[in-house]
Amino acid sequence: xxxxxxxxxxxxxxxxxxxxxxxxxxxxYFETRxxxxxxxxxKNFDVVCxxxxxxxxxxVLKILKDNGIKLIxxxxxxxxxxxxxxxxxxxxxVVHVPKYSPYAVAEHxxxxxxxxxxxxxxxxxRVKENNFSLxxxxxxxxxxxxxxxxxxxxxxxxxxxxxxxxxxxILGYDKFPNDEFIGEYVTLDTLLKKSDIISLHTPLxxxxxxxxxxxxxxxxxxxxxIINTSRGGLIDTQAVIEGLKSKKIGYLGLDVYEEEEDIFFxxxxxxxxxxxxxxxxxxxxxxxxxxxxxxxxxxxxTNIAETTLENIYNFKNNNLNKNIVA
Numbered sequence: 001x002x003x004x005x006x007x008x009x010x011x012x013x014x015x016x017x018x019x020x021x022x023x024x025x026x027x028x029y030f031e032t033r034x035x036x037x038x039x040x041x042x043k044n045f046d047v048v049c050x051x052x053x054x055x056x057x058x059x060v061l062k063i064l065k066d067n068g069i070k071l072i073x074x075x076x077x078x079x080x081x082x083x084x085x086x087x088x089x090x091x092x093x094v095v096h097v098p099k100y101s102p103y104a105v106a107e108h109x110x111x112x113x114x115x116x117x118x119x120x121x122x123x124x125x126r127v128k129e130n131n132f133s134l135x136x137x138x139x140x141x142x143x144x145x146x147x148x149x150x151x152x153x154x155x156x157x158x159x160x161x162x163x164x165x166x167x168x169x170i171l172g173y174d175k176f177p178n179d180e181f182i183g184e185y186v187t188l189d190t191l192l193k194k195s196d197i198i199s200l201h202t203p204l205x206x207x208x209x210x211x212x213x214x215x216x217x218x219x220x221x222x223x224x225x226i227i228n229t230s231r232g233g234l235i236d237t238q239a240v241i242e243g244l245k246s247k248k249i250g251y252l253g254l255d256v257y258e259e260e261e262d263i264f265f266x267x268x269x270x271x272x273x274x275x276x277x278x279x280x281x282x283x284x285x286x287x288x289x290x291x292x293x294x295x296x297x298x299x300x301x302t303n304i305a306e307t308t309l310e311n312i313y314n315f316k317n318n319n320l321n322k323n324i325v326a
Contacts, residue, residue: 001316002026004042006034007051011301019305023313039063047071047312052078053261058086065090071315075308078231080204084326094326095311101300106158108294109199109229112253116225116288143167148195150211151202152181159199171195192219197227204231214239223250229294232258237277244284252287255294264292
């Protein structure tokens with residue numbers, strides 16, 4: 001099997017080359033992202049391996065199909081960047097990695113909560129400059145506070161378990177309740193009204209798009225903390241900016257951003273970012289943004305590589321594959 005690997009970073013090559021010792025697939029790594037202009041690079045390959053910010057719309061899929069691609073192997077859990085209807089029409093199979101390390105994302109969620117609350121990122125730079133003043137670093141006890149989890153899948157449930165250990169009250173909202181969730185299921189309105197911290201752990205679809213919007217923000221507590229380590233499109237960024245300006249939102253922690261495609265995973269330290277909305281977010285002292293690194297642990301990258309190549313192996317050998325999404 002010949003695999004065209006897009007959006008490649010060094011860590012991708014390290015983990016996939018190690019996992020590929022078991023299969024000996026012919027992998028060609030491309031640094032470029034997959035889009036209408038770069039899809040032709042996959043000519044004469046059997047499989048395209050794509051990541052979250054690669055573009056897999058109908059036009060791209062058509063180019064891939066016309067150039068011999070049979071399988072789209074996503075090395076991610078999310079697949080909202082893929083036109084699944086077009087893939088089915090074109091006869092392209094799509095597989096993903098449903099579980100790589102829910103602990104990685106859950107622990108990063110808690111890291112954002114702790115860092116925002118106790119101003120760890122600010123304290124670090126103060127001490128580097130021999131400034132040991134505590135002014136402006138005041139936080140609050142998590143013990144006794146209420147966290148509302150929108151989405152109680154594996155990641156959401158792990159976040160609940162961790163924060164239960166801090167003595168927090170746990171609320172959850174999910175259209176598909178899970179018996180393993182240790183918190184209390186409530187309506188979305190109740191969660192918004194009662195939560196001191198709101199954390200998003202739901203897939204992005206038509207129902208959840210901009211679930212954090214102007215109307216829902218108005219129902220929240222004053223000074224609420226919002227955390228998003230799931231999908232950027234869950235948040236209406238303009239509405240959140242207004243919430244920050246009015247001080248309705250007291251803290252915002254993001255590991256994803258709605259228009260992150262041209263920003264995240266790249267070194268832009270010598271570039272001018274022309275996304276005015278993103279730049280505006282970075283000006284708030286109570287906003288902490290990480291560049292989609294929630295998944296970035298050794299365990300997660302190992303699982304991603306192993307599962308992706310196993311998906312390709314199963315496709316090649318016509319084995320039953322539970323990770324098919326189209």
